[in-house]
Amino acid sequence: MILPIYTYGQGVLRKETEEIDESYENLKQLIADMFETLRKAEGVGLAAPQVGLPIRVMVVDLDAVSDDMPEFKGYLKAYINPYIEETDGELVPYEEGCLSFPGIHEKVNRPSKVRVSWVDEDFNEHDEWFEGFPARVMQHEIDHLDGKCFIDRMSPLRRQMNKKALSNIAAGKFNCDYKVKINRK
Numbered sequence: 614m615i616l617p618i619y620t621y622g623q624g625v626l627r628k629e630t631e632e633i634d635e636s637y638e639n640l641k642q643l644i645a646d647m648f649e650t651l652r653k654a655e656g657v658g659l660a661a662p663q664v665g666l667p668i669r670v671m672v673v674d675l676d677a678v679s680d681d682m683p684e685f686k687g688y689l690k691a692y693i694n695p696y697i698e699e700t701d702g703e704l705v706p707y708e709e710g711c712l713s714f715p716g717i718h719e720k721v722n723r724p725s726k727v728r729v730s731w732v733d734e735d736f737n738e739h740d741e742w743f744e745g746f747p748a749r750v751m752q753h754e755i756d757h758l759d760g761k762c763f764i765d766r767m768s769p770l771r772r773q774m775n776k777k778a779l780s781n782i783a784a785g786k787f788n789c790d791y792k793v794k795i796n797r798k
């Protein structure tokens with residue numbers, strides 16, 4: 614089932630999320646729905662707050678970019694209760710977008726390597742280093758689980774330059790090709 618994506622201005626994007634455990638109902642269905650929603654919206658990552666749920670769950674679909682980056686063929690992963698344990702490497706600028714911010718694309722600096730702990734959908738524990746594009750996506754999505762968005766990482770100047778676009782999104786004045794849940798005041 615395709616879920617509506619919550620866009621900038623909705624409180625859930627700024628909420629602290631809660632960890633889940635094995636008693637969380639219908640987790641596999643939620644993950645399947647998040648993958649379907651992400652694919653339809655042509656993104657590479659989706660965090661649960663973006664579908665209105667303040668829980669520590671996210672999905673990453675790098676298979677979606679495997680025409681350009683064949684090493685990611687079949688890369689479809691769900692991360693439950695992920696945390697950034699440490700970072701390494703240089704701060705690297707890279708242009709990011711976010712399904713909760715239709716039309717906004719800006720360079721954001723992030724460390725090139727990141728160590729993440731998480732459990733998978735069967736609650737097996739993992740702890741791995743990521744680098745390159747996956748490191749970028751992991752940091753962007755885990756930010757969502759901490760109530761942060763990529764605009765918080767932009768330079769003050771770039772944020773200022775996007776001020777109008779941001780207020781339009783918050784007011785529900787934007788177009789995009791996927792289903793959204795917007796604020797209508």
Ligand code: NI
Nearest residue numbers: 710711712713
């Ligand atoms: Ni995002």
